[in-house]
Amino acid sequence: MSNPARAESLEQLERLVAALMTKGVVSEAELAAQQASTDRASPEIGARMVARAWLDPAWRAMMLKNGTEAVEALGVSMAGAPPLGVLEDTARRHHVIVCTLCSCYPRAVLGYPPHWYKSFSYRSRVVREPRMVMAEWGSPVPDDIELRVVDSTADYRWMVLPMRPAGTEGWSEDQLAALITRDVLVGVALPKLPA
Amino acid sequence: MTPRFSAGTRVLVKNDWPEERGPCHIRTPHYLRGRSGQVERVLGAFRNPEDLAFARPAETRVLYHVLFDQPGIFPTDGHTPDKLLVEVFEHWLEAA
């Protein structure tokens, strides 16, 4: 579990913020605005991109070529954000994303990384035993699928473009987007139709 | 900046351990050192994080997406066709 911060850490943070404010480095209003902007990013952006890619081949090609451009085409600013790469699953290949060195995560299209993504166990295990981790979480990967574990070590951020599930023929973009969760975009789960 | 390698080139990650020589910041995971893989894609050029981390002037370096056979690195499940796809800077790579 993500343990709550200790009281002494809360005090430490406020001492630092107070010192930075005294020197005019940051203000309370700027902190609030920064947090609000971070709070606005959510997996709905990534889900929208994928749903559109399942329906529109031109959009799909553009998104695979330049993920950053695709995000901006949805009206989300990528100014200052690392470039976004999109990894295409096929009938024979699936991608799953991790950052073993820290916690690099495509925040622009997914929001805050969840606790498990930053955990020592996920970071350590997914490169070594990805099939076991995925099976434990209810998404076993068939033996004949090539699993590509993507270790996000440097300047790019990555999201997965999964396969469109069978049984969704004729669905609208909104219906398709509802199938695409954060976990699907990280690759630890596959899109599932509602039971 | 002209990339030294192109998609499909076999490359070897240097078996270098700067963390044993003193304070440093590197983005090449331990499990790739001395391993060979294949360039999947040239990703572009970025300022060297090893210098940025210490606020030193940082040169631009070419970054590659490099594909490695996963069972060759972590042989716990050698029957699968799995791969590791990792961003590696050019100064960590040699022609294999």
Add this chain to the structure above:
Amino acid sequence: MSDTEHPTEHTPAIHDIGGIQRFHCTPVEYDEEPPDAFGKRVDALRQLLARKGYMTVDELRRGIESIPEPEYFALTYYERWLRSIELLMVEKGVVTKEELT
């Protein structure tokens, strides 16, 4: 199980944990909690300081990686960030150690 398959005698740095034995059989706890108020505030502060040119994300990582092992594993994620931001702000002379204690 020993790590015999690794061809070298090298010990990875503290944060370089891909595939290491220490977490081999540890289940990944699925936890849906978003960051708490403390975490979000540290996160916002980090981004703001980066945007204003006071620090880079690379420096943040270097600061985190320099936390001694017992503390590294005892601190929470955003507590490690806070420790690193403090280190950097003191190192750069933006604030003094005395102001933080």
